[in-house]
Amino acid sequence: MGNFFEGFTTVIDNFILFYSIAITGSYLILGVISGYNLNRYMRRNRATDYHKIINSPLAPEISVIAPCYNESGSIVANIRALLNLHYNNYDVIIVNDGSTDDSLQRAIEAYELEQVSFYINEKLSTEQVRAVYRSTNKAYHNLTMVDKENGGKSDALNAGLNVSDNSYVVCLDVDSIIEHDALLKLAQPFLDHHKKRLIAVGGVVHVANSCKIEKGRLIERRVPGKFFPRIQVIEYARAFLIGRISWSRMNGLLIISGAIGMFDREAVIGSGGYLTETVGEDMELVVRMRRYMYEKGVRHKVIYLPDPLLWTEVPDNRKILGRQRNRWMRGTMDTLFVHKKLFFNPKYGSLGMLGYPYWFFFEWLAPIVEIFGFLYFLTMAMLGAINWPLFFTILLFIYLFALAFSFFSILYDELTFHPYQSPRENMRLFLSAMAEPFLYHPLVVYWSIRGNISYLRGNRAWGSMKRAGFT
Amino acid sequence: MRRILWLAIIFTLLIYARPANSWIYASDKGKMTSDTACMEDDLEFTGQTEDVRKMGLLEDMSDVVYRYINRYSDNSSVKRSLFYRLVPFFLALMVLFVLSIVSIMIVVFTVKKLRYNRSRKRSRIWNNYRDILVEYLNHNNEHDVPGFPGLDHQLHKKILIRQLYELANAIYGKKQLKLQELYERKNLHPYLTRKIRTGWWPIKAVYLKYLSIRPFREGSVKDIARLTKSRNHQVRLYSQLAFISHHPDQAFAFLDGYDYTLSEWDQMNLYEAMIHNSIPIPDLYQYLHSDNVSVVIFALRLIRWYYVKAREPEELLYFIHHPNHQVRLEAYKTIVDLNIRGVEDIFRYHYLKESVAVKKVMIDYFERNKKLSKELYQEILELEGDKEMVFYLLQSLHNQSFNSQEELHAILEETDDPAIQAMCRHIIENAY
Structure with missing residues (x-):
């Protein structure tokens, strides 16, 4: 019995050890690749003048599609911000996804909209479109408002894609704050890529809580005052500046954030548009687009720009944050299961051999392994089989690794776009990073496990995501 | 900023390069004897002799950790576990992480401080020079070039060049000539060419970009023709822009035997440089014979944008049979924009074989020539x-x-x- 127990614990110990080495090793590799990529990007862009695109006959035509649902308080200011972007050749399509408040009415009054006959080429099936509005004021000639039955964010985006007739679309959250030069930065890679077909470009999303915002414009950047949003600043920096930038380099990206992304419209429609039956529509779309391209034999690329293009309000309380993480996990699982064919499939190149397995093992499985490890630890502790000095050595190692990783993301942020002015703001981030492994990470693991359970129970709902709004 | 990073790296390397055991001697001589005594108590565990004094920091730490682990439980299964055997590895990484964490904090705060100081200094010089430039451009005589305090320093030169570049992008005519005079009289050209010659590629690209506009046109730039075919994309692009500005009579000479692909971004910049510098239009039709498809596409676009009529329509019609879709599309667009007559039947013949983008261009042709009738509509x-x-x-x-x-x-x-x-x-x- 004693031998069996020892053998059993050795197997589990070694599994956890190898898994931990694999995950920390992959993080280290991602950190190095993203450091290299960021450095190269910053150097390359020292001489780049994005404003040349504005007057160029080669500037791509872009439709900005922003779905809105019950955004009565901010809709007018947010549309104004979208109409004032620095770009010449674009239109704005706001899709009112059956709001139950007076969002539509406010937009109609503010922008002098009137209902028009509008032919919609329904390449993607959506809920019924009630009406299309355009402005009688020439100043807003590039604004189109689509009013449709409620069908969710994916359905609203599909409706916007049907209405658009431009080659490229930028899909974004209407309640976020977009940088005025975001379209220029998103369009530039489409002009500069020639070796492979570029089908999607994403940009870094920053946390806007506590920032000073006026009329849909960001006036002052600040680190959030509350703990949860502040931790998410670090989390976003890690995810975007380290994770996505390095995956972009390896052409293994599975996701372009739903908050902002520019897509080749033909590729989106060709692959079937946004899937309405999932809560992770942004990830699912990118995977499906890439799969479609691989199956058509088109050499393609999906990239991420390190430029901060959008500022968004993140959940500031545990309940809503928990719902969001639960949804993210369900979305991840949905995408991974729907596209299980990609798993280590060389036909799908870096996506199948690198990107998908990474998400499978380290994004989906990581919280499951963590919770399993924790339960195993508790059992061993109760049986008195823990060597505490060894345990604390390993715990300290993991803590220091997590801390160093977070610090690197703060460093990258500072060396590239240094969003915060005061050193005090950085100090607050450093202190939050120190507290994160104890006060925040266990919650994330818990929410992810709940996401797994919800998914297995068949829950496909978005859940309410009430936001406090900008001040 | 780079210097600071290098310093941090060198500092880290120095720490690791210190002689073994020097930590004990250098930092804590007093405690050394007691530490060593403790180590000597555990000689049977480490299996080493008095050589303990020659051990480095990591070995010391491993030894201490192993001692605690063994004191807690003398279970042989613990010693057999991989976790146990990897303790020195974990400790080495932990030291590395601690050093990284401390270094990152130092770097972040130092960079912030330096950036703040530098931006204050820059804005002070910038504002000072701006006032002098405003005075010169609005009131002074062209040859009455003012003095710029501190212009011997590199930073001051950089700022003045940057200001001249931004101004030259926005103003034309006599005032731009004044800027040119200033550029020559202040002897900025040797500084700029030196930067291009000796700088690494991002610096080269920035200074080559400055050379692409009129006030910086004077003076020869060595190697510029060679750089137009550089392997580095940025250097290549900006040297091409500079080349266009410096050699307006042979603006696209670098496209002869050009092996790289001209991306749309490159084409856009080249076209903008031609417009900005009022470059006379070269013989664009010669580039239609290039083996490089991107050069052919660029030539077709320029022919369209500059409205350069073909000697024979066949010169353009030839390209509607090209195997490359983009070439065909550009050829169709050019034919439509130049309004070459009598191609309706050719268009009708090719209509079904072409993509949606090309079909739209064909329909534009019919519309422009008022050839779209209800009958044609029914036919299509x-x-x-x-x-x-x-x-x-x-x-x-x-x-x-x-x-x-x-x-x-x-x-x-x-x-x-x-x-x-x-x-x-x-x-x-x-x-x-």
């Missing part, structure tokens, strides 16, 4: 299954002339197809 409608194309066709019909607007109304009345009815209503109601 029978062939066309794509609703996007039908919609485009109806739009073109509507935009062609007042009479054809009437035809669209007639189609609306006659058709039973609800989709076509919706298209017609859309076009009529949304026409500006």
Whole structure:
């Protein structure tokens, strides 16, 4: 019995050890690749003048599609911000996804909209479109408002894609704050890529809580005052500046954030548009687009720009944050299961051999392994089989690794776009990073496990995501 | 900033390069004896002799950790576990992480401080020079070039060059000539060329970009022709822009035997440089014979943008048979924009074989030449299954002339197809 127990614990110990080495090793590799990529990007862009695109006959035509649902308080200011972007050749399509408040009415009054006959080429099936509005004021000639039955964010985006007739679309959250030069930065890679077909470009999303915002414009950047949003600043920096930038380099990206992304419209429609039956529509779309391209034999690329293009309000309380993480996990699982064919499939190149397995093992499985490890630890502790000095050595190692990783993301942020002015703001981030492994990470693991359970129970709902709004 | 990073790296390396055991001697001589005594107590565990004094920091730490682990439980299974055997590895990484964490904090705060100081200094110089430049441009005589305090320093030169570049991008005429005079008299050219010669590629690219506009045109730039075929994309692009500015009479000489692909971004910049510097249009048709497809595409676009008529229509028509779709598309666009007559039948012949983008260009041609009739509409409608194309066709019909607007109304009345009815209503109601 004693031998069996020892053998059993050795197997589990070694599994956890190898898994931990694999995950920390992959993080280290991602950190190095993203450091290299960021450095190269910053150097390359020292001489780049994005404003040349504005007057160029080669500037791509872009439709900005922003779905809105019950955004009565901010809709007018947010549309104004979208109409004032620095770009010449674009239109704005706001899709009112059956709001139950007076969002539509406010937009109609503010922008002098009137209902028009509008032919919609329904390449993607959506809920019924009630009406299309355009402005009688020439100043807003590039604004189109689509009013449709409620069908969710994916359905609203599909409706916007049907209405658009431009080659490229930028899909974004209407309640976020977009940088005025975001379209220029998103369009530039489409002009500069020639070796492979570029089908999607994403940009870094920053946390806007506590920032000073006026009329849909960001006036002052600040680190959030509350703990949860502040931790998410670090989390976003890690995810975007380290994770996505390095995956972009390896052409293994599975996701372009739903908050902002520019897509080749033909590729989106060709692959079937946004899937309405999932809560992770942004990830699912990118995977499906890439799969479609691989199956058509088109050499393609999906990239991420390190430029901060959008500022968004993140959940500031545990309940809503928990719902969001639960949804993210369900979305991840949905995408991974729907596209299980990609798993280590060389036909799908870096996506199948690198990107998908990474998400499978380290994004989906990581919280499951963590919770399993924790339960195993508790059992061993109760049986008195823990060597505490060894345990604390390993715990300290993991803590220091997590801390160093977070610090690197703060460093990258500072060396590239240094969003915060005061050193005090950085100090607050450093202190939050120190507290994160104890006060925040266990919650994330818990929410992810709940996401797994919800998914297995068949829950496909978005859940309410009430936001406090900008001040 | 780079210097700081290098310093941090060198500092880290120095720490690791210190001689073994020097930590004990250098930092804590007093405690050394007691530590060593403790180690000597555990000699049977480490299996080492008095050589303990020669151990480095990591070995010391491993030893201490192993001692605690063994004191807690003398279980042999613990010693056999991989975790146990990897303790020195974990400790080494932990030291590395601690050093990284401390270094990152130092770097972040130092960079912030330096950036703040530098931006204050820069803005002070910038404002000072701006005032001098405003005075010079608005009041002084062209040859009455003012003095710029501190211009011997690199930072001051950099700022003045940057200001000249920004001003030259925004102003033209006599004032731009004044800027040119200033550039020459202040002897900025040798500084700029030195930077191009000796700087690494991002610096080279920035200074080559400065050379691409008029006030920086004077003076020869060595190696510029060679750099137009550099392996580095940025250096290549900006040296091409500078080349266009410096050699307006042979602006696209670098395209002869050009092996790289001209991306749309490159083409856009080259075209903008030509416009900005009022470069005389070279013989664009010669580039249509290039083996490089991107050069052919660029030439077709320039022919269209500059409206350079072909000697023979065949010169352009040849390209509608090209195997590359983009070349065909550009050829069609150019034919339409130059309004080459008598190609309707050729277009009709190729219509079904082409992509939606090309078909739209063909329809533009018919619209422009008022050749879109209700009959042609019916003819295309029978062939066309794509609703996007039908919609485009109806739009073109509507935009062609007042009479054809009437035809669209007639189609609306006659058709039973609800989709076509919706298209017609859309076009009529949304026409500006």
